[in-house]
Amino acid sequence: MSESTVPQAKTNGWEPKIVAFCCNWCSYGGADSAGMGRFQQPASTRIIRVMCSGRIDPLHVFNAFLEGADAVLVTGCHIGDCHYVNGNDKTKIKYKYLESVVQQLGIEKERLQLNWISASEGEKFANFIRDVTEQIKKLGPSPLKPEGVV
């Protein structure tokens, strides 16, 4: 990505597109309670609900980036709280590989984040989305965005 596109995108009121993978039992509930608790958060996320964070294949993350996501968030239950006993343990292992590959690829590390959010932590979810949106706004659009996608 050339440096000139960053400030231009900022001045145009560009909003990042963030794909958040949420597990059905915890972080999706967290997003729900963020809404119910009326915590303010930017409208930059597109939530994709999966039954368990262990279901999130690295392939999904790559696909999100290639389709134009500026950031991808992987969220799930706290370790030990998984509805399926050890699904998020598997997420953790997978994420380690994925993180290394994404960083080697040259994508900024802020663009892929992992967080454990329980169903009651609405505020944590809202804060997390706000933080990530701020970080991505500073970075500008993803260099992997296909032509024509804003």
Added chain:
Amino acid sequence: MQKGEMYVGWSTKEDVRKRGGSGGLVTSMLAAALEKKLVDAVVVLKKINEFEAVPIITSDVNEVLNSAGSLHSVPSNFAKLIADRNLKVALPAKGCDVRAIIEQGKRNAINLDNTFIVGLNCGGSMHPVVTREMLEVMYKIKPEDVHGEEIEKGKLIFETKDGKEHAITIDELEEKGYGRRESCRYCTIKVPNNSDIACGNWGVTGDLVGKATFVEINSEKGAKLLQNAVDAGYVQVQKPDEKGIAIRAKIKGVMEDLGKKWKGKVFVPMDNRLEYFRKELEHCIDCGACKTVCPTCSCGDVSKCTEYHFRGDAYKMSMYHLVRFLHLADACIGCGQCSDVCPVDIPLTRLYRMFANPVQEQLKYEPGMDLRKPPYFEVKLNE
């Protein structure tokens, strides 16, 4: 004979000794294993010409004895050839072949108990096409005239049919972009101690130079293989002298250091990596050849990577390769097959190693060196 012992040996057959390299020990050992029914089949290289050979699985002793002789420009990784066949087989293998066979063993495609791996010391191999070009450009001789080749004291020597020898140092060749394949330059497995029995000419001293092979037994299977050959009268062995063992260790050390140096030279840190990968993968035609030859891949024909490589989408990078980058991060053995077969000459091995190096260093895991499972499967899960 036991694990850990070393010998110097040679073939008892005059004919094999003459044609084979370093006393023809490996050829005779394989023939003996077949003759005495230790194995059902043997994998050998059938020579097409001085630069090309195809690996074949054979049960014919004469075919094995005829295969004697070494080649330096053969890119062949045997692991996929014997995978999913359930054969009782003995085969010669370079360092990367051995690693590939062990990786396939971990994936239950090869039964390692039934596979006798004869490891060969390997300082590197050459690509047939590059070798032909090199002969015309650097040596100024026609590839068709070449009769034999040899590596001695850091020099690559080609012998033509009229008996003349042409020698150029390997360093000089590699500076010009010829010589060994890139993956061989930074390879650090020169003596395959992960095989059943490691053979090579390093460490042979005195009158025996060029007429005998130095053997190190690495496992019970290896001991069985050599003992069988000695009992059958195919091979003669004697104890090596102290000097020979020291020389072998020294050459090994020097070669490994050289490999490490190359590694530093090839993998320099880069600023705009994403742009680099995008440029390199731009020409990919999604033929899937790199997956087909990959000796550690055992996903089968329909797999995650091949499912997702269509050119109709507007993706900036091939999804196929992204999946493979991740998939091979803990499995890539750096054999160089993918670069060799790529029809549009993408330096794939280098790209795959760029992802594999940090992961494998961080996890202290070297695929194919022992039977340790990939770290992904080692992690203890909550019950």
